Amino acid sequence: MGKIEVKKLHTFLGHNESIYALERVDERRFVSSGADGMIVLWDLTSPDEGEVIAKVPSSVYAIHYDTDEDCLYIGQNNQGVHKIHLSSKEEVGSIQLGEFQIFAIKAIGDLIWAGLSNGEVVVLSKDLSILKRVKYANDRIRSIDVNEEIVSLACSDNTIKIVARESGEVQYELKGHKNSVFTSKFHTSGKYLISGGRDAQLKVWDTNAEYVQRESIAAHLYSINDLIFRKDGRYFVSGSMDKSIKLWDAHNFRLLKILDKHRHAGHGNSVNKLLWMDYRDLLVTCGDDRSISVWEIKFAE
Numbered sequence: 001m002g003k004i005e006v007k008k009l010h011t012f013l014g015h016n017e018s019i020y021a022l023e024r025v026d027e028r029r030f031v032s033s034g035a036d037g038m039i040v041l042w043d044l045t046s047p048d049e050g051e052v053i054a055k056v057p058s059s060v061y062a063i064h065y066d067t068d069e070d071c072l073y074i075g076q077n078n079q080g081v082h083k084i085h086l087s088s089k090e091e092v093g094s095i096q097l098g099e100f101q102i103f104a105i106k107a108i109g110d111l112i113w114a115g116l117s118n119g120e121v122v123v124l125s126k127d128l129s130i131l132k133r134v135k136y137a138n139d140r141i142r143s144i145d146v147n148e149e150i151v152s153l154a155c156s157d158n159t160i161k162i163v164a165r166e167s168g169e170v171q172y173e174l175k176g177h178k179n180s181v182f183t184s185k186f187h188t189s190g191k192y193l194i195s196g197g198r199d200a201q202l203k204v205w206d207t208n209a210e211y212v213q214r215e216s217i218a219a220h221l222y223s224i225n226d227l228i229f230r231k232d233g234r235y236f237v238s239g240s241m242d243k244s245i246k247l248w249d250a251h252n253f254r255l256l257k258i259l260d261k262h263r264h265a266g267h268g269n270s271v272n273k274l275l276w277m278d279y280r281d282l283l284v285t286c287g288d289d290r291s292i293s294v295w296e297i298k299f300a301e
Helices: none
Strands: 005-013 017-022 029-034 038-043 046-055 062-066 070-077 080-085 091-095 102-108 110-117 120-125 130-137 141-147 150-155 161-162 172-174 181-187 193-199 201-206 212-218 225-229 234-242 243-250 256-258 271-276 281-285 291-298
Touching: 005 046, 017 281, 029 062, 046 070, 046 080, 062 110, 070 102, 080 102, 091 161, 120 141, 130 141, 141 193, 150 193, 150 225, 193 225, 193 234, 193 256, 201 225, 234 256, 234 271
Parallel strands: 017 062, 062 102, 102 141, 141 181, 181 225, 225 271
Antiparallel strands: 005 291, 017 029, 029 038, 038 046, 062 070, 070 080, 080 091, 102 110, 110 120, 120 130, 141 150, 150 161, 150 181, 161 172, 181 193, 193 201, 201 212, 225 234, 234 243, 243 256, 271 281, 281 291
C-alpha cells in the first residue's frame, strides 16, 4: 500500500445542535438530521446551499430515503415515524410507535424496519401500517444492516442479534463486546460482519463459520459510533467519540490513516455518522460539533 492522501474539501454548517444521521439520496445529494430536529438536504456540488426539508420538535437519530417513492422516513424521538415527500416537502404519513427513541430505520425489501430504545424492532409497510413488533433485546436497538436474507441488529445489551429476514427469528446471538454495541455492518461480499460500540473495540465475525469471532481490535480510545465500507469493499472507515476518523484495510484489518482535528482539521467532538458517496468517491462525516465534513481520499492503488 502506497501513500494515502487526504484532503478536507468542505465544511457544511447549518445545524444548531449535534448531528446524528446522514442518508444518501443520490450520487451527489444527502440529508442530515440531529438534535435540533431539522432535516437538511445537501448537494456536494453546491456545498454552501443546504435546504431545510422538515423541522420536527425533538431529536432525529435515524432517517431513511426511499428512491422509488422519493420519500424520507424520519424517526422522531418519542413521536414515531414521519413520511415526507422529498421534492414537495409535504408529509404524506406518520405513525406513533410509543414514547421511545428511534435509533435505526432501514428499508428491507418492501418493508421498513425501525429499531427502538426499548429493544423492539417494528416492521412497517410503506404506508406505515404496523406488520410486526418484536422485542429482540433488553436495551436499545442501535443499528440495522442486511445481507440478502439475514439482518444484523446491534443492541445495547452488549449483543448482536442475527435474524432471518422473512421469519424474524434469531439465528445467532453474538457475544463478545463488553458494553453496548452501536453498529454492525456486513462486508460488501457478505463474508464477514464488523461491529463496534462503547468498548471501543472492532470485532470481526465470520459469516461462513456460524459467526465465530475472527478478530478483536483495540481501535479507538472511546466509543465507536459508526463504520462504513467503501463500495468496492477494499476499505472501511470507523468514527468515534474520541473525535477521530480511522481508515482501515478491509482485508487484513490494518489501520491505514487517522483523520483528526490536529492533523487534518477534523471534528472537534464526537464523530457520530459516516457516509461514503459515489460522487468523486467522497467521504462525508458528522458529529457533536454541529458540522458536516467532506473528505477526498486518494489511494495509491
